[in-house]
Amino acid sequence: MLQLNNLCSRYPEQELCFTLSAEAGEITALIGPSGAGKSTLLAMVGGFTPIDSGQLLYDGLELLPLSPAQRPITTLFQDNNLFWHMTVYQNIAIGLSSSLRLTPAHQARVQQVARQVGIESLLHRKPSTLSGGQQQRVGLARCLARRQPVLLLDEPFSALDPALRFELLELLRTQTDQLQLTVLLVTHHPDEAARIADNIAFIHNGRIIESGNRELLSAPRTKELKAYLGRGNNEG
Numbered sequence: 415m416l417q418l419n420n421l422c423s424r425y426p427e428q429e430l431c432f433t434l435s436a437e438a439g440e441i442t443a444l445i446g447p448s449g450a451g452k453s454t455l456l457a458m459v460g461g462f463t464p465i466d467s468g469q470l471l472y473d474g475l476e477l478l479p480l481s482p483a484q485r486p487i488t489t490l491f492q493d494n495n496l497f498w499h500m501t502v503y504q505n506i507a508i509g510l511s512s513s514l515r516l517t518p519a520h521q522a523r524v525q526q527v528a529r530q531v532g533i534e535s536l537l538h539r540k541p542s543t544l545s546g547g548q549q550q551r552v553g554l555a556r557c558l559a560r561r562q563p564v565l566l567l568d569e570p571f572s573a574l575d576p577a578l579r580f581e582l583l584e585l586l587r588t589q590t591d592q593l594q595l596t597v598l599l600v601t602h603h604p605d606e607a608a609r610i611a612d613n614i615a616f617i618h619n620g621r622i623i624e625s626g627n628r629e630l631l632s633a634p635r636t637k638e639l640k641a642y643l644g645r646g647n648n649e650g
């Protein structure tokens with residue numbers, strides 16, 4: 415289980431503090447207005463921004479003393495950090511070895527992950543020759559190849575058209591179930607959250623002010639979530 419216990423980062427403009435638990439096999443969607451702190455929450459968990467107080471645990475292990483690379487975590491960003499001069503195979507392999515010298519077991523793993531995400535036939539291609547959806551699959555494959563139990567995703571598929579976006583979200587759902595990943599997914603689309611997330615956390619002004627399952631979206635309690643979803647205050 416991933417646990418954030420009053421985990422706080424203080425910036426001149428804003429203090430962000432989060433308390434959240436996420437189990438293996440669960441996708442937690444992080445929603446909220448622009449500037450609420452969704453990406454910063456991922457950076458705090460991933461180890462990319464300083465923490466001022468609180469606790470961060472994974473299965474009881476204290477993560478705060480660990481560097482990003484030492485944490486049992488991998489992150490997929492929207493621009494997915496592909497290297498354009500490398501092949502798809504190398505782009506996945508670099509998640510396993512920065513020198514691209516792979517053991518036979520790692521080579522087999524690249525092939526296996528490529529098969530799982532449906533890009534096996536593209537391994538020799540360069541990312542520039544792929545569609546946006548295929549590129550996102552390569553980014554996801556690199557993350558999955560690392561076999562870290564916690565996966566952080568910052569709006570990974572939002573540049574894609576809806577059909578492709580949902581196809582990749584379904585793929586994420588399948589992989590989460592099969593590999594028992596703990597997934598935090600930042601999204602600007604409440605419909606994405608409703609479709610694939612087990613839990614939804616609504617972030618406002620650096621805090622999670624409402625959380626629960628997808629019913630949260632049909633029956634929001636706080637005026638802030640109602641406003642975010644575009645529901646009138648006069649509904650009660």
Ligand SMILES: Nc1ncnc2c1ncn2[C@@H]1O[C@H](COP(=O)(O)OP(=O)(O)OP(=O)(O)O)[C@@H](O)[C@H]1O
Nearest residue numbers: 425426427428446447448449450451452453454455
């Ligand atoms: N390195 C930093 N220096 C100063 N302030 C920061 C820093 N990182 C985050 N913040 C603060 O955190 C707030 C939240 O930013 P964040 O990018 O996490 O929001 P977001 O919810 O992901 O927004 P968006 O949906 O637009 O991406 C910012 O408004 C800023 O006050």
